[in-house]
Amino acid sequence: MEVIRETMVAFPHSGHDYGVLLTRWEALANRVGLTLSILCEEGGFPVIVIENSQALAGEPEGIYLSAGVHGDECAPVWGLLHWAESDPAILRTRAVVIFPCLNPYGLVENTRRDHRGIDLNRSFENLECPLIRSWTTFLEGRRFALSLNLHEDYDAGGIYLYELARDESRGDKLLTACENIIPREMAGTVDGSDFHRGLLTRSGDLEKVVEEDLGGGYPEAILLFLRCCRDSYTFETPSEHDLVTRVQAHEAFIAAALQETGEIA
Numbered sequence: 153m154e155v156i157r158e159t160m161v162a163f164p165h166s167g168h169d170y171g172v173l174l175t176r177w178e179a180l181a182n183r184v185g186l187t188l189s190i191l192c193e194e195g196g197f198p199v200i201v202i203e204n205s206q207a208l209a210g211e212p213e214g215i216y217l218s219a220g221v222h223g224d225e226c227a228p229v230w231g232l233l234h235w236a237e238s239d240p241a242i243l244r245t246r247a248v249v250i251f252p253c254l255n256p257y258g259l260v261e262n263t264r265r266d267h268r269g270i271d272l273n274r275s276f277e278n279l280e281c282p283l284i285r286s287w288t289t290f291l292e293g294r295r296f297a298l299s300l301n302l303h304e305d306y307d308a309g310g311i312y313l314y315e316l317a318r319d320e321s322r323g324d325k326l327l328t329a330c331e332n333i334i335p336r337e338m339a340g341t342v343d344g345s346d347f348h349r350g351l352l353t354r355s356g357d358l359e360k361v362v363e364e365d366l367g368g369g370y371p372e373a374i375l376l377f378l379r380c381c382r383d384s385y386t387f388e389t390p391s392e393h394d395l396v397t398r399v400q401a402h403e404a405f406i407a408a409a410l411q412e413t414g415e416i417a
């Protein structure tokens with residue numbers, strides 16, 4: 153009962169309430185001077201993108217943040233919002249582009265796929281999908297130092313991380329920063345891939361991974377890494393855990409990853 157009461161205090165609304173999410177992002181954008189644009193309309197909902205003035209000015213070495221690609225994974229969208237609402241300094245110092253929820257239909261319906269039945273995270277190369285066309289056009293000419301792609305896994309018992317890194321691996325440090333909130337997934341195999349203490353680091357042979365393991369469809373993180381991003385991280389929380397704890401884990405992950413990046417950039 154205590155957990156339920158605490159969850160209701162922290163979340164007086166459903167984790168799948170896109171209206172509340174939009175209202176909070178609009179208020180934040182107005183308050184701190186971020187630019188909110190409608191990327192496109194999908195399944196009856198506006199898909200939004202947020203930029204700060206440095207991103208609008210085309211400053212290089214930007215930060216890319218994205219949540220809500222899979223609608224049945226609701227903690228990431230709130231973790232990303234809470235992080236932004238905490239007034240992080242990086243929103244005033246580096247180019248930052250935020251996709252608060254790329255699949256609002258899925259979020260509202262609590263389903264992984266979009267209103268066409270498409271798994272967007274196996275479709276980021278597919279220009280026949282209107283959302284992907286808009287996303288691709290928006291990103292033309294932009295370069296990022298880092299992307300954080302936030303997800304959840306209903307089979308997982310702990311947090312884990314896919315790391316795509318060109319230089320040093322920071323993944324273990326980032327998991328360490330979050331494991332006091334939710335422990336690491338310690339299984340050697342997660343979602344069909346080999347992990348070590350919750351971490352899978354890759355840098356090459358990604359086309360082969362997409363072809364052999366992902367049915368030929370590109371996830372957001374891999375396409376960003378191949379096209380316009382130095383390092384990409386996909387962070388996963390176990391979606392059967394308590395919602396407030398999962399939201400806190402995402403918030404902690406974003407803060408830790410950006411602190412690390414701020415230090416090395």
Ligand SMILES: [Zn+2]
Binds near residue numbers: 273303304
């Ligand atoms: Zn996902």
